[in-house]
Amino acid sequence: MIAYLARRLVYMVFTLLAVSVVSFLIVQSAPGDFAEIYAARKAAAGAIISQAEIENLRVSLGLDQPWHIQYWRWISNIVLHNDWGTSWEWKRPVGEVIWERMPLTLGIAFSTLFFMYAISIPVGIYSAVRRYSIGDHAVSIVGYLGLATPNFLLALVLMYLTQKYFGQSVGGLFSPKFQNEPWSWAKLVDLLQHLAVPVIVLGMSGTAFLIRAMRAAVLDELDKMYVLSAKASGLSPMKLLVRYPVRMALNPIASTLGWRLTYVISGAPIVGYVMALPDTGPLFLHSLLDQDMLLAGALIFIYCALTIIGTLVSDLLLVALDPRIRLE
Amino acid sequence: MAVLDTFGLLKRKKAVRRPDLATQWQLMWWKFKQHRLAMVGMALLGLFGLCVLFAEAISPYAPGERDTKYVTGSPMMPHFFDAEGNFHLRPFVYARKAERDLVTLRMKSTVDTSQHWEIEFFVRGSPYKLFGLIPMDIHLFGTREGFIHLFGTDFTGLDLFSRTIHACRASLGVAFVGVVISFLLGAAIGGAAGYFGGTLDNIVMRVIEFIRSIPTLPLWLALAAALPREWGALATYLAVTIILSLLGWTWLARTVRSKLLATRHEDFVLAARLSGCSDYRIIRRHLLPSFLSYLIVDTSIAFPEILLAETSLSFLGLGLREPVESWGVLLFAAQSIRSVDQAPWLMIPGIFVIVAVLAFNFVGDGLRDAADPYSR
């Protein structure tokens, strides 16, 4: 048990290390280095920069060093000094730019996770127990559609529909009239209304997936010998269902929490971008399109780190739920 | 034999099924046929296949043909009944008239219900080369007078229907090539891991776990953004395909590996070995059939994943680019809520994406059920 936890932790540290290398390599892979882009920008603005000045800049930034030394400088600055470099698009420290938008990204991600599990577990159980009923078919139709619709398209459609039929702006977090208001109950409701669309959009495919997984898991358990033997002891169908198959089916569902988080984090940038949310999504896409690679690399690193931590949490959850793992 | 017998049973519909006598492939076919959605999916995929082969003939216009008389025009519905309620055997669309809006001073078209443009089939239109070889000018449908834009036109007057049909090629092509590459990668890497085992297996499994634990879409986006802008459309096309397949092989590799490990020690393999089967025969007759079906299932799952990823990338302007046309590229025009508000029909290519993904999922589900013919 303790050995298991220790192993998980060590594994997590190594994964984080690997992720940081990948993020850094992506930063590096952009054509042209910082000095060249800087020079090009300056030149576009009318200033003339000599080759010598570019060289100077390069040396002062350490860009002439081999990549592993640059990587070391980058990661040690992050870990030791919480210094993520400077975004030249924003002309501000990368860390600052990110952390002002991160809470919203996290808020949306966790609301989405909650939404997904809150919907999918009961619906999945229902679908399994009433297999091939009209309800089950309806659920699976919606589920198929949810899996097949790209996030951004769903976002566009929902935005278009709400704009057309409710006349409400859906982009952003607040209606214009609350934008600069102090916090109040009405403002909170307004915020929740605005959060609902991104949460649904982000959670749609994950929910559909989880419903199917839950349904399959329950169906799988329903056929197990121990269910029959519990039934032979006189349990009522409801008690039987909740105590055994459902409880067992929760294990594989809980163990996918990490992957679900990965999916949510994966989809979040696009949805944030399409819906113009003030979260890290638009930040990330603009940084990619403008090749603001320090910012992009930092965001990739943070996204990955989040999912890795999420995976650890889901592993711990599984340990709590399943004595077979605890006993090993 | 099995195939022949399968069709024999198809004809004798009332024949009692004998699961005890059927071959594995027969059982799988029965199971697959029972899955009605899977059959629907197959039919849809067949339609998409026709679009890929005969895009030029199906679409009334060439994808680059601009219609200056109908810019940002809404979809034109074919009718059988006219405004007076009279039935016409030959479907028609109402004529459009271009007028200048007196307020905004912009050109806009209005529907003229008094005038019908009849739809004709197999009409002559702009010339093209079928399969890139045979010069032709027959189009599946068109109008003799006026024009027909079933899905409307975009802000530059391009026919959305023709473009969407043509886009089947790039969208399904990227997905297909991507799946083939990830299939090969997955089979090779997973096969090596399962066959050699030990350290290599360990490393491969860790790498797979690693790739699975990181959010792939941002990574795809970043890789795609790192492609040099000055690359041509074709080079970008290839690069995007490779990027997409690079991260899609993990599922398959895992399946191949675990199935290989599991079946290697199965009793039936041991029994075959003891009864003197050659290695080749064991692999071909015993190992491969026992997990080939799982490979097919995993492939059918990878397909929609790559299709969706390509669409997202292109929609954001980071994937394929004009003049290559994919559904994602077409959706790029619908990126802002403003353009969607002005021309909601620009989202129509999205329906094609959904239908294609649905079709693949249906078929995949049918295959998954069929892969395990002994289950309920």
Place this chain on the structure above:
Amino acid sequence: MNAPQPVLDVVDLSIALGQDGARIPITEDVSFSIARGEVLALVGESGSGKSITALALMQLLSRSLFIAKGRIQLRAVDGFEADIAALGRDGKAIEAIRGARMGMIFQEPMSSFSPIHTIGAQIAEVVEIHERVSRQVARARAAELLAKVGIPDPKGALDRYPSEFSGGMRQRAMIARALICSPSLLIADEPTTALDVTIQGQILDLLRKLQHEFGMAILFITHDLGIVAQMADRVAIMYAGRIVESGPVGEMFRQPAHPYTRALLAAVPRLGDLDQRRKIKPIAGSVPNIFDAPSGCRFHPRCPVADPARCASQLPPVHARGAHAVACIHGKTELPA
């Protein structure tokens, strides 16, 4: 006074498989009864329908199977009486019988317990359902039963998980679970098949000991004639969904009347075989599968004494002498006097 009525009367029980609207019979006209405190062994090869019959007795058939006809009359020791065949799969009535008046133990002790609940919780649960007692009382009863089935440190065992138990220990726990409400009838479906031979003996000893203590009737389902000789008072032989012969164990083993029973007995190896140069005789052919069961007497294609003219076309007549009954055209002459 009459002898007390049997605990269980099964009359003409037929079970069928429903598939695509078609009905495929699995068992036909199965009849037997079990008296109080009696052990009846239901013997047959795999696929003969014996396990399905056992499941039907408690309305535990899977959805595709159903009771097509017949009566399952239960007369519990507490005076409770019901026709289980008429009760349906779900509902309070059948739940009150399962676990309380009829207990069941299964072949696979490894999978008969949920791996994520403690043994104690899964046994105490049965008492909680049927007797509305507090958790404390239920746990105490569970510990008591675990002690009775010979589990060391029963109190500690309550909080252990099934994976911490060996196969034999799990089967003991399973027996405790089946007996905790003192049922009138225990159905044991091949309870020792999955166990090592030494453990098998221990479990059989335990079952016999508990039967004396609790006085319940046992329906023992097995394919192992050695176990039958050791455990049962009476035996019923099942072949391809029908009972072909039934009677007291001693008489059946000494003077089997049905050719199938004789073939079965001849196929069992015995100590001393080597000295007497007796050869084990395997039965030619194999059990027919349900999709093409032979017409007439199901055994006739494999039967050495079959009369092709009669056996293939009509059901064999049932002849009985005392408690010994046989379904065979030669029954009358073969039954021991």
